[in-house]
Amino acid sequence: FENITFWRTAEAASYYTSMEHSTGLVQAIIFEASDRDNIGGSAYGGQRSLCCTADLAKLEGCRQGEVLRRPSSGDINWPYVLNTQFSGDDLSVDLVPEEVPITKTGMYNLFFIFCDPRLKGLTMSGKTVWRNPTGYLPGRMASLMTFYIFMSLAYLLLGLIWFSQYVRFWREILQLQNCITLVIVLGLFEMTLWYFEYANFNTTGVRPVGITAWVVTIGAIRKTVSRILILCVSMGYGVVRPTLGGLTSKVLLLGFTYFLANELLDISENVGSINDISGKARLFLVLPDAFLDAFLILWIFTSLSKTLEKLQ
Incomplete structure (x- = not known):
């Protein structure tokens, strides 16, 4: 992840004061295609949701307002989640640069997700770099x-x-x-x-x-x-x-x-x-x-x- 910055609207920031912490969560989640069913869920057979709702929190034990993630059968650390929190009434926040090692061959997906409806209109800038052991060519x-x-x-x-x-x-x-x-x-x-x-x-x-x-x-x-x-x-x-x-x-x-x-x-x-x-x-x-x-x-x-x- 290089120079990833999230921007929220002034209206979204106006709900908070400069003294508050953790005023908006954005999550980056990386998962292999075979683990796509480990992301999100459906309560009582209803519409599938990536975010943990009140009903899913009761059923799955997840934390409401965050992405519902179940550990992969092959590696409990996957799907891999990176959390980025807005602070106070800031309009922007930077994702901490990080390298994520991938040791298993497969087709991987990267989602940026927010579950807080107040973050509607969120934008982002920056880039992600993907590299195989032999070079930058996709598989x-x-x-x-x-x-x-x-x-x-x-x-x-x-x-x-x-x-x-x-x-x-x-x-x-x-x-x-x-x-x-x-x-x-x-x-x-x-x-x-x-x-x-x-x-x-x-x-x-x-x-x-x-x-x-x-x-x-x-x-x-x-x-x-x-x-x-x-x-x-x-x-x-x-x-x-x-x-x-x-x-x-x-x-x-x-x-x-x-x-x-x-x-x-x-x-x-x-x-x-x-x-x-x-x-x-x-x-x-x-x-x-x-x-x-x-x-x-x-x-x-x-x-x-x-x-x-x-x-x-």
């Missing part, structure tokens, strides 16, 4: 750093094999093969940049916006070029027709639209914070990308079927 992203190393090596090996054949038969190179070369180069750059982006994030705890934006853009270009390339081949370009004719503008328009949709989706998911975007916002960005992907696949198979008929 769901840590394995991807190794994955990108192997993918970079795979693209490098593929590039060397392709380049050797490219040089060997350079007099017979088709335009399509130049496009394939571009896709391989973009893939190599993308995987390498992803690795360096993750390595930097793991070391510093901050995602480099510049590198992330570049790698997302390169990835969107690679996906677009590879899909358009497959579509062109399916249409018979370089096989049964020298040009796409009147379809060129339509193919380019589809490619540009797909690039924009994929770029926006990847930027929203990777650039800046790593918070999961809301369901509605994600749906708004995923649908165009998924629709264009489906349309491309349908067009590819339709064109491929027509090309095969011509070849027969």
